[in-house]
Amino acid sequence: MNPQRAIRTIFVVGGCLLALPASAEQALQPLIDATPTAGLLRLPPGEYRGPALIDRPMRIEGGGRAIVRGNGKATVLVVRTGSATVRGLSIAGSGESHDSIDAGVQVEGDDNRIEDNTIDDVLFGIHLKQGNRNRIAGNRVTGKDLPLGMRGDGLRLWNSRRNVIENNRFRRVRDLTFANSPDNSILGNTLRDGRYGMQFVFSPNSLVEANDLAYTGTGIVVLYSPGLTVRGNRIAHALDGGGAGMTFKESGDAVVENNEVIHCASGLTANAPPNDVSVLTVRGNRLAHNVLGMYFYGEKGGHRIIGNRLEHNLTQVMVSAPGAASANVWQGNYWHDYQGFDRDADGIGDTPHEILAYTDRIWMDTPMATFFRNSPSLEFLDFLERLAPFAAPSLVLRDPRPKMR
Numbered sequence: 001m002n003p004q005r006a007i008r009t010i011f012v013v014g015g016c017l018l019a020l021p022a023s024a025e026q027a028l029q030p031l032i033d034a035t036p037t038a039g040l041l042r043l044p045p046g047e048y049r050g051p052a053l054i055d056r057p058m059r060i061e062g063g064g065r066a067i068v069r070g071n072g073k074a075t076v077l078v079v080r081t082g083s084a085t086v087r088g089l090s091i092a093g094s095g096e097s098h099d100s101i102d103a104g105v106q107v108e109g110d111d112n113r114i115e116d117n118t119i120d121d122v123l124f125g126i127h128l129k130q131g132n133r134n135r136i137a138g139n140r141v142t143g144k145d146l147p148l149g150m151r152g153d154g155l156r157l158w159n160s161r162r163n164v165i166e167n168n169r170f171r172r173v174r175d176l177t178f179a180n181s182p183d184n185s186i187l188g189n190t191l192r193d194g195r196y197g198m199q200f201v202f203s204p205n206s207l208v209e210a211n212d213l214a215y216t217g218t219g220i221v222v223l224y225s226p227g228l229t230v231r232g233n234r235i236a237h238a239l240d241g242g243g244a245g246m247t248f249k250e251s252g253d254a255v256v257e258n259n260e261v262i263h264c265a266s267g268l269t270a271n272a273p274p275n276d277v278s279v280l281t282v283r284g285n286r287l288a289h290n291v292l293g294m295y296f297y298g299e300k301g302g303h304r305i306i307g308n309r310l311e312h313n314l315t316q317v318m319v320s321a322p323g324a325a326s327a328n329v330w331q332g333n334y335w336h337d338y339q340g341f342d343r344d345a346d347g348i349g350d351t352p353h354e355i356l357a358y359t360d361r362i363w364m365d366t367p368m369a370t371f372f373r374n375s376p377s378l379e380f381l382d383f384l385e386r387l388a389p390f391a392a393p394s395l396v397l398r399d400p401r402p403k404m405r
Contacts, residue, residue: 043060075102194217
């Protein structure tokens with residue numbers, strides 16, 4: 001008798017021991033089928049063939065050493081149930097179809113837990129479809145080695161609410177997308193090498209906190225998604241494409257606070273609020289070393305810009321039309337280029353901080369002239385106009401109580 005054929009692998013299935021020959025790679029689906037409802041399938045180290053489907057509540061645990069490898073043609077693991085747990089697996093080898101959204105893990109159901117898995121060589125990482133109250137935490141997702149536009153999303157939520165997305169790491173993916181998915185919590189995630197760090201489309205009332213996004217085309221994009229709280233995030237090196245650290249369009253009644261946005265094309269971009277309720281409250285943020293600190297477009301203001309730090313941005317604030325920023329509420333911000341004094345040492349400048357548009361208006365009003373921004377010719381013309389204005393400059397904003405430090 002061949003000694004190798006006598007070796008057996010021991011599985012824990014629903015609290016019972018199941019012995020199977022280990023001379024060849026096992027298919028995962030029969031092991032799932034043999035697990036009773038609400039049972040435990042603990043996979044020993046080894047490689048298991050996918051794709052596989054979980055269609056009833058159960059727990060699958062791999063201890064970080066069980067590898068589930070797809071056939072390169074579909075989603076590797078589909079969870080189509082509620083109250084299931086997938087923990088500690090290495091999942092790899094999805095298909096490459098955008099039409100069928102080939103992913104490492106697809107979840108369709110409520111109250112599931114997808115935790116501490118390593119998901120590699122997949123088109124889409126985790127696809128949550130019509131699922132509520134799920135927890136996606138501690139996963140490590142790396143997309144296929146494809147050009148940026150050909151990649152899939154590291155995480156995609158569609159028509160899903162009250163989920164917790166926490167402490168995941170994403171690398172070499174396209175976007176983290178939340179579509180028609182309100183009331184979610186996105187906490188402490190990291191993304192490197194992507195297109196959009198996060199994009200929210202018709203997904204109001206979510207909490208986006210303590211995430212770290214870098215080397216993406218754009219940081220956080222919010223479209224038609226009011227009521228977001230964007231707090232304590234770090235966004236850096238968003239210079240390609242739109243290049244904004246944070247972008248809000250028709251997404252007022254939001255709080256943007258204590259974020260750090262560094263070395264982006266624009267720190268914050270927002271349209272004018274359509275009414276007095278749909279305003280942004282922007283406070284306590286640090287916007288530094290960006291091409292534009294803030295950019296506002298539209299002809300009506302009303303956003304509340306309070307207690308922020310704008311440091312060493314090439315242009316502190318840009319507007320699309322006179323009045324787009326001056327109608328905002330500016331109060332107690334720190335401006336590194338403030339030229340006033342603090343003679344009573346109360347930490348507040350003695351005179352207001354004003355930003356006036358001189359020659360800047362040329363490239364603000366004529367986008368094609370942006371190419372010449374900061375060129376010697378425009379800089380010289382701007383110097384002359386500030387020295388002896390040809391016409392009254394436009395007021396971009398006025399902060400009556402600028403902070404000194």
